[in-house]
Amino acid sequence: MQFKSQAVAKPYFIAAIALFVGQILFGLIMGFQYVVGDFLFPEIPFNVARMVHTNLLIVWLLFGFMGAAYYLIPEEAETELFSPRLALITFWVFLAAGALTVVGYLAVPYATLAEATGNNMLATMGREFLEQPLPTKIGIVVVALVFLFNISMTVLKGRKTSISLVLLLGLWGLAVFFLFSFYNPSNLVLDKYFWWWTVHLWVEGVWELILGAMLAFVLIKITGVDREVIEKWLYVIIAMTLITGIIGTGHHYFWIGTPEYWQWFGSVFSALEPIPFFMMTVFAFNMVNRRRREHPNKAATLWALGTGVMAFLGAGVWGFLHTLAPVNFYTHGSQITAAHGHMAFYGAYVMVNLTMISYAMPMLRGRSANSPSAQVLEMWSFWLMTVSIVFITLFLTAAGILQIWLQRMGETPMSFMAAQDQIMLFYWLREAAGFVFLLGLVLYIWSFFKKGEVQTAA
Amino acid sequence: MSETFTKAMARNIFYGGAVFFFLLFLALTFDTVRGLPKRDHRENITDSVVRGKHIWETRNCIGCHTILGEGAYFAPELGNVYKRRGGEFIKAWIKSQPTGAPGRRQMPQFNLTDQELDDIVEFLKWTSEIDTNKWPPNIEG
Amino acid sequence: MTIDTITPDEILATPPGDLAIWFFIFAELLAFGVFFVAYAFARAHNVELFDESQRQLDISSGAINTLVLITSSYFMVRAVAAIKQGLSRVCARWIAAAIALGGIFLAIKLVEFHDKFSAGISLSTNTFYMFYLSLTIFHFMHVILGMVILAAVMLKARRGGYSAQNHTDVETGASYWHMVDLLWIILFPLVYVIH
Amino acid sequence: MDATQRTRFIRPCTYVWLLLMLLTVTTYLIGEAGLGGIAVMLAVLGTAAVKVQLVAGYFMGLRRTRWLWRGIVLGWLLLVTGLITIAYLTAIK
Numbered sequence A: 001m002q003f004k005s006q007a008v009a010k011p012y013f014i015a016a017i018a019l020f021v022g023q024i025l026f027g028l029i030m031g032f033q034y035v036v037g038d039f040l041f042p043e044i045p046f047n048v049a050r051m052v053h054t055n056l057l058i059v060w061l062l063f064g065f066m067g068a069a070y071y072l073i074p075e076e077a078e079t080e081l082f083s084p085r086l087a088l089i090t091f092w093v094f095l096a097a098g099a100l101t102v103v104g105y106l107a108v109p110y111a112t113l114a115e116a117t118g119n120n121m122l123a124t125m126g127r128e129f130l131e132q133p134l135p136t137k138i139g140i141v142v143v144a145l146v147f148l149f150n151i152s153m154t155v156l157k158g159r160k161t162s163i164s165l166v167l168l169l170g171l172w173g174l175a176v177f178f179l180f181s182f183y184n185p186s187n188l189v190l191d192k193y194f195w196w197w198t199v200h201l202w203v204e205g206v207w208e209l210i211l212g213a214m215l216a217f218v219l220i221k222i223t224g225v226d227r228e229v230i231e232k233w234l235y236v237i238i239a240m241t242l243i244t245g246i247i248g249t250g251h252h253y254f255w256i257g258t259p260e261y262w263q264w265f266g267s268v269f270s271a272l273e274p275i276p277f278f279m280m281t282v283f284a285f286n287m288v289n290r291r292r293r294e295h296p297n298k299a300a301t302l303w304a305l306g307t308g309v310m311a312f313l314g315a316g317v318w319g320f321l322h323t324l325a326p327v328n329f330y331t332h333g334s335q336i337t338a339a340h341g342h343m344a345f346y347g348a349y350v351m352v353n354l355t356m357i358s359y360a361m362p363m364l365r366g367r368s369a370n371s372p373s374a375q376v377l378e379m380w381s382f383w384l385m386t387v388s389i390v391f392i393t394l395f396l397t398a399a400g401i402l403q404i405w406l407q408r409m410g411e412t413p414m415s416f417m418a419a420q421d422q423i424m425l426f427y428w429l430r431e432a433a434g435f436v437f438l439l440g441l442v443l444y445i446w447s448f449f450k451k452g453e454v455q456t457a458a
Numbered sequence B: 001m002s003e004t005f006t007k008a009m010a011r012n013i014f015y016g017g018a019v020f021f022f023l024l025f026l027a028l029t030f031d032t033v034r035g036l037p038k039r040d041h042r043e044n045i046t047d048s049v050v051r052g053k054h055i056w057e058t059r060n061c062i063g064c065h066t067i068l069g070e071g072a073y074f075a076p077e078l079g080n081v082y083k084r085r086g087g088e089f090i091k092a093w094i095k096s097q098p099t100g101a102p103g104r105r106q107m108p109q110f111n112l113t114d115q116e117l118d119d120i121v122e123f124l125k126w127t128s129e130i131d132t133n134k135w136p137p138n139i140e141g
Numbered sequence C: 001m002t003i004d005t006i007t008p009d010e011i012l013a014t015p016p017g018d019l020a021i022w023f024f025i026f027a028e029l030l031a032f033g034v035f036f037v038a039y040a041f042a043r044a045h046n047v048e049l050f051d052e053s054q055r056q057l058d059i060s061s062g063a064i065n066t067l068v069l070i071t072s073s074y075f076m077v078r079a080v081a082a083i084k085q086g087l088s089r090v091c092a093r094w095i096a097a098a099i100a101l102g103g104i105f106l107a108i109k110l111v112e113f114h115d116k117f118s119a120g121i122s123l124s125t126n127t128f129y130m131f132y133l134s135l136t137i138f139h140f141m142h143v144i145l146g147m148v149i150l151a152a153v154m155l156k157a158r159r160g161g162y163s164a165q166n167h168t169d170v171e172t173g174a175s176y177w178h179m180v181d182l183l184w185i186i187l188f189p190l191v192y193v194i195h
Numbered sequence D: 001m002d003a004t005q006r007t008r009f010i011r012p013c014t015y016v017w018l019l020l021m022l023l024t025v026t027t028y029l030i031g032e033a034g035l036g037g038i039a040v041m042l043a044v045l046g047t048a049a050v051k052v053q054l055v056a057g058y059f060m061g062l063r064r065t066r067w068l069w070r071g072i073v074l075g076w077l078l079l080v081t082g083l084i085t086i087a088y089l090t091a092i093k
Helices: A004-035 A046-077 A084-107 A110-116 A134-156 A162-182 A188-223 A227-252 A261-271 A274-289 A298-321 A325-331 A335-364 A372-408 A416-422 A424-449 B007-040 B047-058 B081-085 B087-095 B114-128 C019-045 C047-055 C059-084 C088-118 C127-158 C168-193 D003-033 D038-059 D067-092
Strands: none
Touching: A004 A046, A004 A084, A004 A335, A004 A424, A046 A084, A046 A110, A046 A134, A046 A162, A046 A188, A046 A335, A084 A110, A084 A134, A110 B047, A134 A162, A162 A188, A162 A227, A188 A227, A188 A274, A188 A298, A188 A335, A188 B007, A227 A261, A227 A274, A227 B007, A227 C019, A261 A298, A261 A325, A261 B007, A261 C019, A261 C127, A274 A298, A298 A335, A298 A372, A325 A372, A335 A372, A335 A424, A372 A416, A372 A424, A416 A424, B007 C019, B007 C127, B047 B114, B081 B087, B081 B114, B087 B114, C019 C047, C019 C127, C019 C168, C019 D067, C047 C127, C059 C088, C059 C127, C059 C168, C059 D003, C059 D038, C088 C127, C088 C168, C127 C168, C168 D003, C168 D038, D003 D038, D038 D067
16 A cells, blocks of 8 residues: 555445345345245335345445445555545545435335325436435435546546546446436336336446556556556447447337337347457456466456356346347346346456455555455455356356246247246245355454464565 | 457457448438328327326336336336226326235335326336237236 | 569568557457358348348449549559659648548438438348448448548648658558448449349 | 569559449449349349459458458358348249
8 A cells, every 4th residue: 555545435335235244135035035925024114125135236346436435545646546535535524325215225215205295296216226315326426526536636636547537437437328217217218218218327337447447557457467458348349338338228228118229229238248358257367367467366366257157147147148139138137137247246346345345455455465265255255256257147148048938938928927836946945145255254253363474565 | 369350450440330220320310200190190299198108207217117128026016007907997096006915016106196097007008009019928917 | 464573672671551550450449350251141140131121221332432532543553653752742642532432422421311210210220230330330430530641641741751661650651541432342243242 | 661562562452443333334234224034133143242342352451361351251151142142042042
């Protein structure tokens, strides 16, 4: 850790992991509600648990991105952060807004929450992933602007590298596309059309820029390969990301009332979307093989390589599985979508955050890497979490295929609930895999506290 | 790769490609938005439909159901439920929830007034008439 | 015709111009290739509709456009040849000529689009016109992007920015422009001619 | 690059250019005459393939590079024209 102000990243990482645990707990509640329908009803109905699960996911990933930015921007720009005090203030504002929102979801019926928070004045609630009340949405915009102001000023007064530039592009893009969550027309088709501008252009557009920048930074630090080569590849990868991802939004415009040509554009370009993820995997392995130094933090290296592979598998392969229009006609809105969602989010964005945290945390605590015994623990948690996500995805894919076969094909299709009863087995198996994931996460947290002889700060 | 492939050119391709495809995306968006009225019959959006959408959102129906295939996968697709069950069934179903059957998935009781029930049915009726390129594959949704 | 024989020592490790543009060229070839094949298989499902709509196309303007683009592509070959001899002003003039022909291509295309749009044809008229308009508009935008690249290279060449030893950008621009021409060489017969 | 090498580079490209123009005109005439059927389709598609190979080889200069780069373009060309031919054959039946 070369600059004092990088320490401001520490609370962000700690909050990120804490919210991550919350997300997994509510995931387990929902997983159990799939098999025992009235579990915790009416105290925590499924829709409330889902809001908390998905919102905690996005909020903890944002905390992770901000922590990563506060860690790497000063180091890239070779200057102190513009205002560490501002960063800490926005940390508490964002944490408070998040906590209040979750309490609001859990304590008050959603309709009352909407009534109380000015939803009648400007209705932006009640849409998937964007359920936050208006004050929270405004709070997110304010925090984002202050955060972006803070790191942009740091880069302006310091060295401008491609990595910090790409990271800024990704983060500014994230803020800009979040503004579409305020647009909620009464025409459902228009509402959905621009809803995807926030959701898709985030996870298959600007978030991939953030993912690329973070991964490139960690790889430079771990492998010691010179910056020119890594940044060159970074640009090629994110060029392919936007070239395929922007029109790739079309694979959400097959069945929501939009014209038929989207089925051709959406299928063709989203079929090409796995290419940048494949290039990222080749890039990661290539850099590690051509490393010029043996970095003591083996766990972070494992996370970096794992990010490439799992992002390609989850977002690339499982995405391609159901992105072509004729296939999507059957899989749209089935458990196949949920399977892709789990592995894509974990493989791409959870893992890159964990890569950053497992690389930066030791540095923030004054050592170049955790003790070997702590790193072994961390590697155990890597494999437990990754393998359990693979199994969750496999079980949900099987559930999805059976659901489609029973509910949407053949002459005597079953009703939704009848089909759900037939695939209960897979939901039980998924829940079991969920507990393995929780075990992995616990090990991950424990690895930060595990004692052992420690290397000096490199 | 040797220096035959420069970072400057890669950066130009990134900026060029991003702007190019975003412009193409805006053009397609313009064409879509211009052509939508014929496909979504927006002339049928009455005040009741608008209020119905507001109820759909403020009760967080998307937290369990999918509409036009998007949302949570815990409860049935409602994009074509008006065609599948009809308005009266929908109102009766909403009023009779939760079923209380042990171990079954439960839908909360929203205590909607009759006006609100009519509105939500109007919204689901309008949604079922959108031209979704013949999705879902069958009436089960 | 003297096909020039390549002496083994002349074999280059990578194609002319910056290798990054070749990543982009291969990605574009892949995207267009998938669209061409999609067009062919979509036609297989409704042959009469495609043939009938195809007859309404203005084949002569398509052919002229092919000639225009091929000639423009040839001009870029002469531009590269000129800069290899260090004649950056001559090179700039050849590029200007190539851009001019690109402009003519755009003009002819705009007339064609105007006729189609004023006849009420749009992306949603039928599957053939959806493919015809998507492919030609997608290619149209590539011609514009190509002309922007060539204009940038021309300006630098006019200022003497390139020399016999350092002219990678000219070759990069030329390679992209040749790709735009190459795609049209397939697009024209596929969409306008064969049935 | 001296004069002789200049001609060795430009002269073939000029011939290639004229050949491409000629092939385009023939495709145009076939199209204008409205000829259809498998034989014509294969001929026109074949002409387009030859033209692509000429542009890639001479104009793009791939003839002077390692076989890999020409192979990529040729492979792409064969795949695309092959699939188009299959599509047209299945359509005719």
